[in-house]
Amino acid sequence: MVTKTFNIEGMTCASCVQTVEKATKKLPGVQEASVNLATEKLNISFDENVVSAQDIQTAVDKAGYKVQADTEKKTFVITGMTCASCVQSIEKATRKLDGVISSNVNLATEKMTIEYDPTAVSVSDITHAVSNAGYKAQEDMEISDSSSEENDKKQKKIKSMWTRFWGSAVFTIPLFYISMGHMVGFPLPEIINPMANPEWFSLVQFILTLPVMIFGWKFFSVGFKTLFRGHPNMDSLVALGTGAAFVYSSGATIAIWLGHSSYAGNLYYESAAVILTLITLGKYLEVRSMGKTSEAIEKLMGLAPKKAMVERNGKEVEISVDEVVVGDILIVKPGEKIPVDGIVMEGMTSIDESMLTGESIPVEKNAGDNVIGASINKNGTIRYQATKVGKDTALSQIIKLVEDAQGSKAPIAKMADIISGYFVPIVIGIAIISGLAWYFGGGETGLFALTITISVLVIACPCALGLATPTAIMVGTGKGAENGVLIKSGGALETTHKVQTIVFDKTGTITEGKPKVTDVITVNGISETELLQLTASAEKGSEHPLGEAIVRDAEDKGLDFMKLENFHAIPGHGIEVTVNGKTLLAGNRKLMDDRSISLVALASISDELAVQGKTPMYIAINNQIAGIIAVADTVKENSLKAIEKLHKMGIEVAMITGDNKGTAEAIAKQVGIDRVLSEVLPEDKANEVKKLQAEGLKVAMVGDGINDAPALAQADVGIAIGSGTDVAMESADIVLMRSDLMDVPTAVELSKSTIRNIKQNLFWAFAYNVLGIPFAMGVVYLLGGPLLNPMVAGAAMSLSSVSVLVNALRLKRFKPSAI
Numbered sequence: 001m002v003t004k005t006f007n008i009e010g011m012t013c014a015s016c017v018q019t020v021e022k023a024t025k026k027l028p029g030v031q032e033a034s035v036n037l038a039t040e041k042l043n044i045s046f047d048e049n050v051v052s053a054q055d056i057q058t059a060v061d062k063a064g065y066k067v068q069a070d071t072e073k074k075t076f077v078i079t080g081m082t083c084a085s086c087v088q089s090i091e092k093a094t095r096k097l098d099g100v101i102s103s104n105v106n107l108a109t110e111k112m113t114i115e116y117d118p119t120a121v122s123v124s125d126i127t128h129a130v131s132n133a134g135y136k137a138q139e140d141m142e143i144s145d146s147s148s149e150e151n152d153k154k155q156k157k158i159k160s161m162w163t164r165f166w167g168s169a170v171f172t173i174p175l176f177y178i179s180m181g182h183m184v185g186f187p188l189p190e191i192i193n194p195m196a197n198p199e200w201f202s203l204v205q206f207i208l209t210l211p212v213m214i215f216g217w218k219f220f221s222v223g224f225k226t227l228f229r230g231h232p233n234m235d236s237l238v239a240l241g242t243g244a245a246f247v248y249s250s251g252a253t254i255a256i257w258l259g260h261s262s263y264a265g266n267l268y269y270e271s272a273a274v275i276l277t278l279i280t281l282g283k284y285l286e287v288r289s290m291g292k293t294s295e296a297i298e299k300l301m302g303l304a305p306k307k308a309m310v311e312r313n314g315k316e317v318e319i320s321v322d323e324v325v326v327g328d329i330l331i332v333k334p335g336e337k338i339p340v341d342g343i344v345m346e347g348m349t350s351i352d353e354s355m356l357t358g359e360s361i362p363v364e365k366n367a368g369d370n371v372i373g374a375s376i377n378k379n380g381t382i383r384y385q386a387t388k389v390g391k392d393t394a395l396s397q398i399i400k401l402v403e404d405a406q407g408s409k410a411p412i413a414k415m416a417d418i419i420s421g422y423f424v425p426i427v428i429g430i431a432i433i434s435g436l437a438w439y440f441g442g443g444e445t446g447l448f449a450l451t452i453t454i455s456v457l458v459i460a461c462p463c464a465l466g467l468a469t470p471t472a473i474m475v476g477t478g479k480g481a482e483n484g485v486l487i488k489s490g491g492a493l494e495t496t497h498k499v500q501t502i503v504f505d506k507t508g509t510i511t512e513g514k515p516k517v518t519d520v521i522t523v524n525g526i527s528e529t530e531l532l533q534l535t536a537s538a539e540k541g542s543e544h545p546l547g548e549a550i551v552r553d554a555e556d557k558g559l560d561f562m563k564l565e566n567f568h569a570i571p572g573h574g575i576e577v578t579v580n581g582k583t584l585l586a587g588n589r590k591l592m593d594d595r596s597i598s599l600v601a602l603a604s605i606s607d608e609l610a611v612q613g614k615t616p617m618y619i620a621i622n623n624q625i626a627g628i629i630a631v632a633d634t635v636k637e638n639s640l641k642a643i644e645k646l647h648k649m650g651i652e653v654a655m656i657t658g659d660n661k662g663t664a665e666a667i668a669k670q671v672g673i674d675r676v677l678s679e680v681l682p683e684d685k686a687n688e689v690k691k692l693q694a695e696g697l698k699v700a701m702v703g704d705g706i707n708d709a710p711a712l713a714q715a716d717v718g719i720a721i722g723s724g725t726d727v728a729m730e731s732a733d734i735v736l737m738r739s740d741l742m743d744v745p746t747a748v749e750l751s752k753s754t755i756r757n758i759k760q761n762l763f764w765a766f767a768y769n770v771l772g773i774p775f776a777m778g779v780v781y782l783l784g785g786p787l788l789n790p791m792v793a794g795a796a797m798s799l800s801s802v803s804v805l806v807n808a809l810r811l812k813r814f815k816p817s818a819i
Helices: 014-025 053-062 084-095 123-132 146-184 198-215 217-228 234-257 261-266 269-293 295-303 394-407 412-441 446-459 463-482 490-496 506-510 528-539 545-556 589-594 600-611 639-648 661-671 682-694 706-714 726-731 743-777 790-813
Strands: 002-009 030-036 041-046 066-069 072-079 100-106 111-116 136-139 307-312 315-320 329-332 341-346 349-352 363-365 382-388 485-487 501-505 511-522 564-570 574-579 582-587 615-621 624-635 652-656 675-677 699-703 717-721 734-736
Touching (some): 002 053, 072 123, 111 123, 136 315, 146 269, 198 217, 217 234, 234 446, 269 446, 269 790, 412 463, 412 743, 446 743, 485 490, 501 682, 506 624, 506 652, 506 661, 528 545, 600 624, 624 661, 639 652, 639 661, 639 743, 652 661, 652 682, 661 675, 682 706, 699 706, 706 717, 706 726
Antiparallel strands (some): 002 066, 030 041, 072 111, 072 136, 307 315, 307 329, 511 624, 564 574
């Protein structure tokens, strides 16, 4: 089963979404198909052995739309070509590659233009294929830039809509003046005065309307195409309404020229032209607003550097980032961006990772530390080895996560999708029935009945319904990425706002996960420094977490290590060492009891340490107690604040750990945990989450380790700490890039803000149609109210879509609340 994304052209409303989804879901081998109107993309999971991409394309084409796989087009400079035979060789070699759609080589310019699917083939695969054919290919950086290409496409679309609007407006304004001006006393030249020259009055309007119909031709070509195929959409409504007005008026014009001048007062040209012009303006504003919803993705893509300095054959060479392969040694100077992910080999520096993690303080990097592609090297030159390139880098993974989330659907969208699927055909039925009812039952003229029909067709367009959910999800997930909160799907975004209980893993999530020395207590005249120095010397080389913590503390304090004369490990108890001529015992209470060493002097202190969740290590020198070194896994700086904030939001907080009850209770007390689940084996964490769910609670799980993965998957919402393992991040619905627990309440707040925004959008989209259709049908007019003019209906329909988009864009102002 593979999942692919296709660009869909020609969609205009929620009805189009339903049509494309139905057409593709019917195909054998298709497991899931989801269309996003805001991104104009189809995400489809299918079995390649049963159905092909070509079959999917055909199904979408038959439904009345165009499909195109997400591809990239790049240009390469080719060296080593001498004749037409070389051209053939290179084209054959590259066209054989899986994922290459087209490959064309120009001998005169010595360049190759290639279109390919980046998920199936990489730039290094292409250059390798050319190299195997006996030539050399290098990406032409000046020409190839897929993100700017995408941006150019968007700008062209915006420019095209603007041209269509202005082109229509230039003819519509004089048309409106000629058709309506004389009714309010504005002067008209005698030649087009309806009283004196009704023939020219009608003909001039026809001539002025014709260009507007041509500028709006796309409404008719798409609208009638989908209508005749049994899947009418928003364009169908507009095409039927304005088409009917134009055809009726054209017939009336012929009648006027045949001597029936009374038809001069029954022309509908201005309605057709004004509706098309206003809807084109609405579409222009829509396209512009939709461009702003995807700014987060554009910002992320803009972070990636285009070139890299690598060591090749002992020389420093500047190449395209796409050509960097795993294992390459890269050189990065101060002020430059890190090209790809890797591990530092030489040098030290500080790196600004704020664009990816949201953490404003630069991070110190030394040999052995990991660096993230697209972060900025602040002050030192480093040599590092590439470990992840292309689509495997952290930045690419983040972009993919955000794109997937923006392309996914929240469960709340299903209601709008189901309604919009039946909406357009029902509206066409209502429009026809309303017109006929007024004509036959209301004793009105055919012109009045036509007014009713056109008004219903135009006002009831479901554009706003189709845009209500995806635009808010796009802005919400994009805003999350800016704040270091990666939400992997629309479903996760929606479920998070319902969470009642959040379960935190203790080690590495609430706590640092690295034990630290918290107390050094001495008796019998030994100093704290001497006790720490002797114990650290004894524990040097130890793999026990407590021993490692003591060694780290001594190193941090700059203490010198003494030479050991002998070392004896006592399993389950501790160690016995001779150091600096003294016999030193370090271990637990059992070790001291076995050696008959009295702990009376430290009894009360050791009990107090245990209550605080600290682990005491007893140290005896020459069979006499010398002191205690207490070690504990310290609580992260923001754990208490995050839990306080969650409590203020009315969310219960639980902690899950394998630690004993005493230690767990001590940590829970420090940070204000409501429910403690202690002594839980790693494999039982998922079961504990299940038990909470069995109580009827919506549960989120926050963790960072491999053993948290099943629990993350079991929870209604799995939240992985970004510094954790890939397995945990893969199992989670939300990834926190900063490893800061304050981002947990931020994720909940963002979810609540986004869902509130979606509900507002859906309310106004539904309310607009519920209120608008009775006005258009003449129900309000029947009760003595006003009759809705089709031109007003056109303006209102456009404004409904724009208002939904503007409301969604308000989410861009989202900021996490202060405690």
